[in-house]
Amino acid sequence: MTSISPTAQGIWARARVWVLLGLAVVVTGVLIVLGSARSEGGALDPRSYKPEGSRALARLLEERGVRVEHTENASDVDGATLFVTHPDLLDPERVMALAGRAATTVLVAPNGPEGRVEVETRSPGCAFADRAGAATTGGIQYQGDERCYDSTLVRQGNLITIGTGAPFTNEELGEEGNAALALKLLGGHERLVWYTPSVADLSRQKTLPDLMPASWKYGALQLVLAAVVIALWRARRLGPVVVEPLPVVVRAAETVEGRARLYRRSRAADHAASVLRQAARDRLNPLLGLPVDGNPSAEIARRTGRDEVAVRNLLYGNSPVDDRGLVDLIDELDALENEVREG
Structure with missing residues (x-):
């Protein structure tokens, strides 16, 4: 008697198309994320003319003699102002190592333990930013030696942390004292290293599963489960699928x-x-x-x-x-x- 129970080889032969399709979807998604993260025109990008970009600020700094060096992989920051637009994409140890070499470091909205407040016009409330005046600030609050704008901008030595990137954007730069505040934070030295980390930076520090969003992980799991179910369903069929021609062919x-x-x-x-x-x-x-x-x-x-x-x-x-x-x-x-x- 010949056994008709499905074998592992038979299941793989029937399911491999779906498994390979699922892997292709996952790899394509990761490549899209990596590619889009490096495209020109993102938030706080000094090349971007979009409302959330920062081209206007970069031009303003250059007109005042500051050499703006945009990079996605900062290395030479000695004696310069280091402006990190998305510090949460970096390992904290790397951020601190760069800050130790830069003359001044400005971090935009890293995660903090204190809480969040609305982004709105706020008074400085500190000597450090008093000349800049009221500005569009808010977002995340922090602790530090010198707190400004209701603790949404703090200074600890040569490290400055601000809870929102709003004052640096094309859309908000001309409002209130945003331009004055931006020049105060970024225009203190002749050289400004404008560091916009990308997912590629994170990929050098994380494994592929760490890089995948949670939704992609759930989607990949569902694809695997679907492939298994289809394989079991196909394995129970005792004959090949019958191909029937369409009754009508329409040009x-x-x-x-x-x-x-x-x-x-x-x-x-x-x-x-x-x-x-x-x-x-x-x-x-x-x-x-x-x-x-x-x-x-x-x-x-x-x-x-x-x-x-x-x-x-x-x-x-x-x-x-x-x-x-x-x-x-x-x-x-x-x-x-x-x-x-x-x-």
Whole structure:
């Protein structure tokens, strides 16, 4: 009698596709996290023009003779001001070692034991920051020799800790005494090492499981359990899966034509125009080296010599009200795309 019980080899043969797929998802997620952490434009990034970025502050410091050196792996900090934007991504021993070599060290919102308060306008309440005046501070509170802004900014020797990065951002720099406070903290020496740690820094100190968010760990566990269940289910089948042909094969062109007829019957010229414009932007952005959700109007105007307002109206303007207007829009989008490709 031949045993029909599932063997380990048989279970692996049936489940390996799902197991490998789960591992690919986990590895892809980790790579995405590592890659996005190093992309330009994050919070408190001196290169970023976004509201949460700090390009305005970097320019202000440079205009006052401070040499701003942005880095994601600080090493040479001797005699400089060290500004660490995300200290919790670093080992505390590494932070203290760097602080011991720098002339002044400013840490933004490391975890603290004291508590949290709202980020709002606060008075300094200390001699150290008295000349800066009221500023947008708050966040985490700390203990130290000299406490300012309700203990959300403290100084302990040459180490300064502030509970929020709000005063350093493009959005808040011009409010209250934020600029004065930022210059007070970061402009004391000719050289400023602007250290924005990334997940890559943490990866040098942590193992792969430590780097994975909790949600990814739960997701990986669920994938493994699902793979086991599917393997057991497939192992109980006594024959191969029967492949049946579809009763009807529909050509892609017929699907497109059918949808077009539905748009026409419902007089949905506006919806059709929106789909056409989105498709044009999806094709143009990769050609221009822009992100998929970016606005290509300025770059198209620069490359083709067209008026930027006219290009924006073509890609984002009012929808046509009839089929004639829709046809004209299609022709204009085709012409624009050809110009970009030829340019």
